[in-house]
Amino acid sequence: MNRVILMGRLTRDPEIRYSQTGNQMAVARYSLAVDRAQSRNQDSDEPTTDFINCVAFGKTAEFAERYLHKGTKIAIEGRIRTGRYQNKDGQTVYTTDVVVDRHEFCESRGASQGQDYSYSSGGPAPSAPAPGDDFMNVGDGIDEDLPFRE
Numbered sequence: 001m002n003r004v005i006l007m008g009r010l011t012r013d014p015e016i017r018y019s020q021t022g023n024q025m026a027v028a029r030y031s032l033a034v035d036r037a038q039s040r041n042q043d044s045d046e047p048t049t050d051f052i053n054c055v056a057f058g059k060t061a062e063f064a065e066r067y068l069h070k071g072t073k074i075a076i077e078g079r080i081r082t083g084r085y086q087n088k089d090g091q092t093v094y095t096t097d098v099v100v101d102r103h104e105f106c107e108s109r110g111a112s113q114g115q116d117y118s119y120s121s122g123g124p125a126p127s128a129p130a131p132g133d134d135f136m137n138v139g140d141g142i143d144e145d146l147p148f149r150e
Helices: 058-067
Strands: 004-010 015-018 026-035 049-057 073-086 092-105
Touching: 015 058, 026 058, 049 058, 049 073, 058 092
Parallel strands: 049 092
Antiparallel strands: 004 026, 004 073, 015 026, 026 049, 073 092
């Protein structure tokens, strides 16, 4: 079985190209910075980061083009693909990519853009949710209309 699930941040904006065949298909390439659980140096507490090359095709690539940018924290699901080619100098170059089948955002848009909500002495502004809270305030007196409430 060849399945990969990774979570990290894009190191650059996705590079989008379209195939030149009759049925043009989008191809997106980007790199994902993924922290390791352990450092390479056992004397250090600094996390070690791996930079994983990713490629997406079709609708998945179009999603990457539209919504992903440098610094976005995402989770991906896909499979590892290895390959090789001859470079200009005649040397064999080996490649390893993750072919992405699915993307998921791992933080809210405000958190990914570094936005900070303003607070007054009475709490957060009514139009802005509290950081990390993606739910809107329903208000008092509505709970008696909810069918699952006792």
